Amino acid sequence: MLFGHELAWKEQDIYDEIYENSIQNFNEFWAFHSKDIAFSRQPSSIFDKATGKWLSGAAGNICYNCVDKHAIATPKKPAIIWHGDLPGERELVTYSELLNKICSISSILRLSGIKKGDVVAIYMPMVPDAIAAMLACARIGAIHLTIFAGFSPSALAYRIEMSNAKILLTYKKASRSGKTIDLLGNCQKALSEIKGKTPKILVLDDEDIYLNVSINRDVVECDSDDNLFILYTSGSSGKPKGIIHSGLPFLLYAATTFKFIFDAKSDDVYFCTSDIGWITGHSYIAYAPLFQGLSIVIFEGNPTYPSPDRYWDIIENESVTLFYTSPTALRTLQAFDENYIKSRDLSSLRILGSVGEPIDEKTWNWFFEAVGKRRCPIVDTWWQTETGGIILAPLLDLKRQKPCVVGKPFFGIAPKIIDAKDEFSLGRLTITNKWPGMCSSILYECPEDIGACVNIFNKNYLKDGLFLTGDGAFYDTDFDIKVTGRLDDVLNISGHRLSSAEFEDAINKVRGVKECAIVPVAHEIKGQAAFAYVVKSDNVSDEELRNEIASALRSGIGPIARPDFIAFVHDLPKTRSGKILRYLLKDIAANKQCTIKDLSSLCNKESIDNIMAETRRCLNGI
Numbered sequence: 001m002l003f004g005h006e007l008a009w010k011e012q013d014i015y016d017e018i019y020e021n022s023i024q025n026f027n028e029f030w031a032f033h034s035k036d037i038a039f040s041r042q043p044s045s046i047f048d049k050a051t052g053k054w055l056s057g058a059a060g061n062i063c064y065n066c067v068d069k070h071a072i073a074t075p076k077k078p079a080i081i082w083h084g085d086l087p088g089e090r091e092l093v094t095y096s097e098l099l100n101k102i103c104s105i106s107s108i109l110r111l112s113g114i115k116k117g118d119v120v121a122i123y124m125p126m127v128p129d130a131i132a133a134m135l136a137c138a139r140i141g142a143i144h145l146t147i148f149a150g151f152s153p154s155a156l157a158y159r160i161e162m163s164n165a166k167i168l169l170t171y172k173k174a175s176r177s178g179k180t181i182d183l184l185g186n187c188q189k190a191l192s193e194i195k196g197k198t199p200k201i202l203v204l205d206d207e208d209i210y211l212n213v214s215i216n217r218d219v220v221e222c223d224s225d226d227n228l229f230i231l232y233t234s235g236s237s238g239k240p241k242g243i244i245h246s247g248l249p250f251l252l253y254a255a256t257t258f259k260f261i262f263d264a265k266s267d268d269v270y271f272c273t274s275d276i277g278w279i280t281g282h283s284y285i286a287y288a289p290l291f292q293g294l295s296i297v298i299f300e301g302n303p304t305y306p307s308p309d310r311y312w313d314i315i316e317n318e319s320v321t322l323f324y325t326s327p328t329a330l331r332t333l334q335a336f337d338e339n340y341i342k343s344r345d346l347s348s349l350r351i352l353g354s355v356g357e358p359i360d361e362k363t364w365n366w367f368f369e370a371v372g373k374r375r376c377p378i379v380d381t382w383w384q385t386e387t388g389g390i391i392l393a394p395l396l397d398l399k400r401q402k403p404c405v406v407g408k409p410f411f412g413i414a415p416k417i418i419d420a421k422d423e424f425s426l427g428r429l430t431i432t433n434k435w436p437g438m439c440s441s442i443l444y445e446c447p448e449d450i451g452a453c454v455n456i457f458n459k460n461y462l463k464d465g466l467f468l469t470g471d472g473a474f475y476d477t478d479f480d481i482k483v484t485g486r487l488d489d490v491l492n493i494s495g496h497r498l499s500s501a502e503f504e505d506a507i508n509k510v511r512g513v514k515e516c517a518i519v520p521v522a523h524e525i526k527g528q529a530a531f532a533y534v535v536k537s538d539n540v541s542d543e544e545l546r547n548e549i550a551s552a553l554r555s556g557i558g559p560i561a562r563p564d565f566i567a568f569v570h571d572l573p574k575t576r577s578g579k580i581l582r583y584l585l586k587d588i589a590a591n592k593q594c595t596i597k598d599l600s601s602l603c604n605k606e607s608i609d610n611i612m613a614e615t616r617r618c619l620n621g622i
């Protein structure tokens with residue numbers, strides 16, 4: 001039976017045959033691909049329906065699979081090529097050097113008392129040491145909790161506290177667009193906000209911590225349900241939640257999707273512009289590409305600093321073959337003079353990828369033409385932190401390229417669009433079956449009570465056995481899937497997932513704010529921007545309150561949470577029971593003419609005229 005083929009993700013007929021096989025013979029499909037992994041103990045079953053566990057009985061080590069194996073076979077091959085904030089800043093780390101870095105960090109962690117199952121927080125810039133830190137945790141069976149270095153000390157403190165991290169790995173500073181970010185200072189501030197026990201900080205760019213460390217090269221054997229990492233993300237309710245992934249099943253899913261969807265070969269040079277603080281940086285920077293033994297290019301800076309040709313310069317100089325980036329970055333770059341790109345030789349490129357948010361047609365066409373010169377298929381990959389790897393992506397078939405379609409389900413995945421009027425209408429995207437990359441559980445509200453967390457998970461994500469993604473989607477006439485974005489109260493700003501509740505929490509703490517509601521509004525570059533509707537409690541000036549709100553968001557969440565629009569209104573639209581009707585605000589913010597169809601559930605209709613007038617003022621910059 002066919003489970004793999006050179007043309008599996010390239011030719012519709014072959015895709016169809018393997019897809020059918022993978023759904024009908026789901027265990028055999030995953031058993032076939034799990035052979036790529038070096039287990040120290042083979043699995044006794046692939047998927048155990050009774051327990052919901054993957055690869056039961058298996059044991060192995062993720063770091064061994066991603067690094068040791070290549071450090072033995074191809075020690076001199078580049079594993080990571082780092083480009084810094086300024087052009088010319090470059091560091092090349094071979095597989096053997098990467099293994100040394102990892103072993104130094106894992107030895108330091110062991111010396112600091114870290115054992116299998118302990119949580120290690122990582123708050124670092126996009127440097128090779130950050131990836132080494134993640135793999136060092138994997139090596140000793142510790143669970144890493146990576147926190148995007150753009151998050152504020154308060155956001156860092158919340159994540160550390162909720163997950164009970166024992167160590168915090170950081171750098172003294174990060175560089176971004178010529179500015180220095182005081183990471184160590186942020187860590188110290190974060191710890192001062194934690195009430196209970198605080199983790200010890202280890203500064204990895206401090207040479208002294210490596211002194212007198214005898215390097216231990218042992219790897220710890222991990223069972224298939226041992227957890228590899230926690231990553232916080234936003235849901236539609238309340239605070240961010242910690243998504244937990246177990247190691248071996250996660251690796252199986254990330255590696256298999258990467259192998260097919262990016263047609264990854266060991267001689268590929270792969271450049272992914274994400275950050276290790278996000279799931280893309282986990283699945284498709286730190287794990288799958290290294291597992292396949294590729295050379296990966298990472299970039300610490302800003303694509304437009306000091307000039308908007310940083311990506312093109314890197315692609316040309318490193319002969320990048322696979323390039324995976326975000327619609328926000330592409331929208332930013334297409335606004336600049338086309339000579340920045342025309343003057344570069346991008347002929348090494350083979351496949352382009354997009355992730356994180358819907359890509360608009362204009363940007364897709366520009367990516368296809370200006371970057372890929374109509375030679376490179378684009379995989380617009382749809383997935384989530386929870387899914388561990390790509391769920392939907394178009395086939396790598398140049399003849400069938402079409403903009404903004406996330407295409408086909410990955411092998412073994414059976415999606416279903418529910419609540420749609422008919423076959424081709426917008427509905428809710430769900431997944432009807434199980435796959436190895438699915439997160440194992442979540443940490444939320446009561447992290448010490450795992451049973452309660454499981455209940456919260458079930459309540460938030462499962463309905464009649466379906467996995468609810470929170471996204472809207474529909475089929476086009478070729479039965480390819482188009483995803484329109486979130487249907488719940490989650491905002492997607494520059495590909496960053498933030499919930500309206502997180503914004504509102506921070507704004508409601510500002511003196512002078514009576515209440516507020518946040519809704520997304522379309523934004524030319526960022527995809528979505530935050531529109532804040534605020535009711536004042538005191539007679540504070542608009543300007544003063546605007547500044548207070550911006551600073552509360554910066555310190556509560558981080559610079560990514562800057563609201564683009566703040567409208568001061570008399571009242572928020574509410575139901576009789578006091579529930580804020582965000583969808584109404586969303587409609588008003590989206591529609592500059594402000595025509596509203598459905599006011600039936602509204603109890604304070606008189607609020608609307610004022611909201612419309614203030615919205616118009618904000619959008620017109622008055």
Ligand code: PRX
Pocket residue numbers: 233278279280354355356357358359380381382383384385386406469470471483484485486492495496497
């Ligand atoms: O709304 C979808 C959007 O990003 C959400 C997941 O965010 P996160 O967990 O941070 O993971 C991002 C990287 C995988 C989804 O619910 N999203 C992601 N990729 C796409 C997308 N929306 C449209 N098209 C995509 N290709």
